[in-house]
Amino acid sequence: MTETLAGEVRRRLVLALDFDDSVLAMRWALRLRRTFGVAKVGLELWSAAGPGAVTELVGEGFEVFVDLKLADIPNTTYRAARVLGALGARYLTVHASAGAASLRAGVEGFAEGAERANLPAPAVLGVTVLTSESEAPPELVAERARLAGEAGCGGFVCAAKDLVAARPAAPSLLAVVPGIRLAGRSNDDQGRAATPGAAVRAGADLLVIGRAVTEAENPEAAANEIVGEVLGAVGGGTGPEQATVGSEQAEEATTPPRTR
Numbered sequence: 246m247t248e249t250l251a252g253e254v255r256r257r258l259v260l261a262l263d264f265d266d267s268v269l270a271m272r273w274a275l276r277l278r279r280t281f282g283v284a285k286v287g288l289e290l291w292s293a294a295g296p297g298a299v300t301e302l303v304g305e306g307f308e309v310f311v312d313l314k315l316a317d318i319p320n321t322t323y324r325a326a327r328v329l330g331a332l333g334a335r336y337l338t339v340h341a342s343a344g345a346a347s348l349r350a351g352v353e354g355f356a357e358g359a360e361r362a363n364l365p366a367p368a369v370l371g372v373t374v375l376t377s378e379s380e381a382p383p384e385l386v387a388e389r390a391r392l393a394g395e396a397g398c399g400g401f402v403c404a405a406k407d408l409v410a411a412r413p414a415a416p417s418l419l420a421v422v423p424g425i426r427l428a429g430r431s432n433d434d435q436g437r438a439a440t441p442g443a444a445v446r447a448g449a450d451l452l453v454i455g456r457a458v459t460e461a462e463n464p465e466a467a468a469n470e471i472v473g474e475v476l477g478a479v480g481g482g483t484g485p486e487q488a489t490v491g492s493e494q495a496e497e498a499t500t501p502p503r504t505r
């Protein structure tokens with residue numbers, strides 16, 4: 246089936262649901278569902294609502310990104326990842342700094358959980374260096390991206406400006422980039438922020454976006470601006486009208502994003 250550009254963009258946009266209340270989180274996910282095909286459950290929402298937040302979002306048709314940044318011993322990581330795989334999560338973060346054995350354990354557990362629940366193979370994402378750090382030594386970013394690839398991860402997480410170091414070290418993995426801000430807005434606590442267009446041009450596959458939309462004066466307008474930038478950067482669109490919030494062209498996400 247030929248996919249529309251709007252559908253492709255939607256599968257690349259991850260909404261960070263950083264809320265302490267699952268009702269509020271779900272309200273935001275549904276409000277912006279035409280733009281964001283992936284919903285991210287991070288530490289805050291997980292602490293407030295646990296597995297219920299994941300299953301509810303899966304039930305609404307989102308690809309769910311569980312961002313717990315696991316960094317425990319291999320056995321614990323394996324067992325936690327297995328539970329999350331069985332819940333239907335599509336992406337799970339594991340800290341690459343936890344080492345090769347923990348990364349591999351996360352990959353195995355996540356895949357096994359999904360398989361047991363008869364779900365398609367999910368992807369562990371190795372976190373390289375947090376985007377809140379103002380500096381990330383390129384050798385360290387490259388080493389962690391390489392480690393993620395060798396451990397069987399489906400992707401790695403890094404700042405946009407780290408892609409130049411990370412991409413050659415893991416050429417076939419999905420590059421997942423948080424720290425996204427629209428030009429001229431506050432970076433908050435993100436030390437290495439980039440605009441959506443710059444991140445995509447640098448090679449990002451998935452963009453993780455939270456406050457740039459959820460704390461915007463007009464979230465729909467911010468979402469449209471992001472879509473417009475991404476369309477411009479992938480070279481196939483002329484503007485946000487191709488996949489705006491509320492556009493009937495936006496499609497449900499039914500397949501995982503491409504791998505490189």
Ligand code: C5P
Nearest residue numbers: 261287374375376423424453454455456
């Ligand atoms: O609001 P903002 O767009 O800055 O949110 C970024 C999201 O991405 C947060 O949920 C944060 O935990 C997550 N994240 C990050 N840096 C990483 C990995 C994940 O900011 N390296």
